[in-house]
Amino acid sequence: MHVWRVDLASLAGRLDERLSRPERERAAGSVHERSLWSTSRGMLRTLLGRYLQLDPRSLTFATGTHGKPALASGRTGRPALRFSLSHSGSLALYAFAAGEEVGVDVQTTDRLRNGPRAAERRLGLARRVFGEDAARELRTLRADEREREFLRRWTRYEAELKCRGTGVHEGRESDPPALWAVDLDVGAGAAATLACAEPPHHLHQWEWS
Numbered sequence: 001m002h003v004w005r006v007d008l009a010s011l012a013g014r015l016d017e018r019l020s021r022p023e024r025e026r027a028a029g030s031v032h033e034r035s036l037w038s039t040s041r042g043m044l045r046t047l048l049g050r051y052l053q054l055d056p057r058s059l060t061f062a063t064g065t066h067g068k069p070a071l072a073s074g075r076t077g078r079p080a081l082r083f084s085l086s087h088s089g090s091l092a093l094y095a096f097a098a099g100e101e102v103g104v105d106v107q108t109t110d111r112l113r114n115g116p117r118a119a120e121r122r123l124g125l126a127r128r129v130f131g132e133d134a135a136r137e138l139r140t141l142r143a144d145e146r147e148r149e150f151l152r153r154w155t156r157y158e159a160e161l162k163c164r165g166t167g168v169h170e171g172r173e174s175d176p177p178a179l180w181a182v183d184l185d186v187g188a189g190a191a192a193t194l195a196c197a198e199p200p201h202h203l204h205q206w207e208w209s
Contacts (some may be wrong), residue, residue, distance in 0.1 A: 001200035002096045003104065004047060005186065006208040008039045009090035015042025018056045040087050043208070047094055051081060068165045084162050091186065095194055103162030105155040106184075106192040109147050119143065122150055129157060151191035156181050159195040 012035050019027070019042055027038045042056075048071070049056035060072040071081060084095045088108040095104035112118070127135035130153055138146050160179050180199045184192040194203075 001102065001194070001196065001203045003184065003194060003203070003205045004094040004096075004208055005205070006040075006043050006092040006094065007090055008036050008043070008087060008092050011039050011043065012036075013039075015039055015046060018042045018045045020057070020060075036087065036090065040085060040092050043092065044083070044085055044094060047096070048081070048083065051096060064165050066166060068162060084159075086158070086162075086192075088190065091190060093184070093186070093192055097196060097200070100197055101163050101165065103159040103164070103195040104184075104192065105158035105162065106186060106190060107151045107155050107158075108190040109151065110189065112147060112151075119146070122146075126150060126153070129154075148191065152183060152193070155191045155193040156183070156195070159193040163195040163197070 016024070016038055019038060023038070023041055027034045027041075045056035045059055048054075048059055052059075061069045062072050063069055069083075071083075080099055082097045082100060082102050084102050084104045086093050086105045088106050088111050091106055091108055093104045093106045095102045112122070123135050123139060126138055134153065138149060141149060159181060160176075163179055164176070177197070179195045179197060181193055181195040182203075184194055184205070186192045
C-alpha cells in the first residue's frame with residue numbers, strides 16, 4: 001500500500017497538458033478551484049503513469065456508480081492497480097494498492113465554517129452519521145478538540161465509503177463489511193484516514209517534491 005502526499009499549490013499549471021479533453025472541459029468554475037482540480041487530476045495521471053510505466057496522457061478511466069474512478073479494464077495486462085485520491089484545499093493524498101480496493105480522505109480544519117451555528121450543524125451531522133453517543137461525546141470536548149475529533153471521524157467515514165465504492169446514503173447499511181482503517185499523520189490542522197479490506201503487509205508513505 002502506497003500513500004503520496006502532495007502540495008497542489010506548488011504544482012499549479014504544471015500538469016495541465018496531461019489531462020484529457022473531457023477533463024479539461026470538466027475543470028470549470030472559479031479559477032482557484034479549477035486549478036486545484038486540474039492539478040490533482042494531473043498528479044493522479046503522473047503517479048499512475050510511473051507505476052504502470054505508461055504515458056500519463058494515454059490512461060483512460062472508468063467511473064463507478066457513485067463516481068469512484070478506476071483504470072479502464074484490460075488496459076495494461078498487469079494486476080489491477082486500485083487507487084483513491086482526496087484533497088482539501090491544496091493538500092492532496094493519493095493511495096495505491098495492487099488488486100484490492102482502497103479509500104483515502106483528508107480534511108483540513110481551515111475548510112470548516114466557524115461560529116456557534118456551524119458548530120451545532122456539525123454536531124447534528126455527527127448525530128445522523130455516527131450516532132447519538134458519538135455526538136454526545138463530541139459535545140463534551142473543547143471547541144478545538146471537537147473540530148479535530150469530528151474531522152478524524154469524518155475522514156474515516158469518507159475513506160470507508162470510498163473503499164466500498166458506495167454513496168453517502170448507503171454508508172449506514174446494516175452490518176457493512178468490516179474494513180481496516182488507520183489515521184494518517186498529515187500535520188497540525190488536518191485529519192486523514194486510509195481504509196482497505198485487510199491490513200496491508202507494508203504501508204509506505206511519501207511526500208512529492
